Amino acid sequence: MKINRPQRLVGATLLGLGLAVVMLLQAMSGITYRQAPQLATTLMPMNGLARERLAFAEFGAGATDPTDMASVIQSAISAAPTAREAIADEPLLPKAHAVLALEMQDQGAQAEFLELATNLNRRDVSLQGVLLQNRVSAADYAGVFETVDRILRVNPDLSEQFFPILVQALGDEQGKEQLAGLLRDPPQWLEDFAMFAVENDAAVETLADLRRGSSMDYKYFDARLIARLVAVGDLKTAYETYSSIRDQSAQDQPEASGLWRNQYQPFDWRLANRSGFRAQISRTGNSLDVFVRPGQAGVLAERIVPVAGSGAGMKLTIKHSLDRSALPMMRVNFLCGNNTQPFRSVEFPASESVISIADRPAQCEFVRMTIYARPGSTGTPIDGAIESVSLTGA
Structure with missing residues (x-):
């Protein structure tokens, strides 16, 4: 076949090669x-x-x-x-x-x-x-929360990189209001942030304010928040927060209002749990089952109690079903603040009793109450139930 216009063919070929390249x-x-x-x-x-x-x-x-x-x-x-x-x-x-x-x-x-x-x-x-x-x-903290929310909804694995910025934002009223708004429709990352922020001393009080004004259901956070407020020395705010959470819990679960609870320490009971030395809440929540082997000693249970009322007096109510032989080995001690020595120690009575305590120190509005057990090195273990140990102002 004869090619009439070889120049055009060459040009087309070069163009084709150029486009291909x-x-x-x-x-x-x-x-x-x-x-x-x-x-x-x-x-x-x-x-x-x-x-x-x-x-x-x-x-x-x-x-x-x-x-x-x-x-x-x-x-x-x-x-x-x-x-x-x-x-x-x-x-x-x-x-x-x-x-x-x-x-x-x-x-x-x-x-x-x-x-x-x-x-x-x-x-x-x-x-x-x-x-x-x-x-x-x-300092646009509303914008900070909006932007971090946008990031973490798509990339939740980046939370640790951005949580410190949100903690900083909580120091501003605008940032606090923004977080309060998120509590009404919580994103998935919010509970993780709360657990992160509660370890920051400067953010604890703000978190407590927000928690008392919300109905969020973060039980591990609630327990940690109360413990952190106590750790920074703000017992008053800690107890107000505890009371708010407990009121809400009682409305949601009326059966949770038994005498013995250990969820929100230290205002609920902190219980011992080691081999041969333990205190365990019964299934009904109405008694505390205790067991102490001979040779063991220490605090079986403790909690912090706010004591209202005028003057320094208190009233201790004890009800138990312990064997009489165990009573000299069981005491309730009362301490104030971080003191390691009790200002009063009471032996377990033989039967249900109300005991007056008149020597509470001045300015001691929160009393740490401990149930202390010390059996002999030989003999039978302490094994029984305590129905109630409660403390009120006189």
């Missing part, structure tokens, strides 16, 4: 831009995704301290040319927009620009992190 470079660039963006841009200079990744990597290498906004801005300025090249290739690249936003000096304009950028991709963690950084710097 371009398509090959594009394919290779698409495969490598995440792992090797520099190689990707070399293979295909028009690859906006690779340029975006390069710009963000350059920014991240310089902005190592999120609290140093001067270095953050300088890193953004350095990375901005690459970000602009990326947007010129592909206008809807969220990370490139974020870098350009961080270059801005006006915080309000920066926040607005960042919000627009994140609307392009709400699942990108690094982009959400840049927005979060902006909101922390602006």
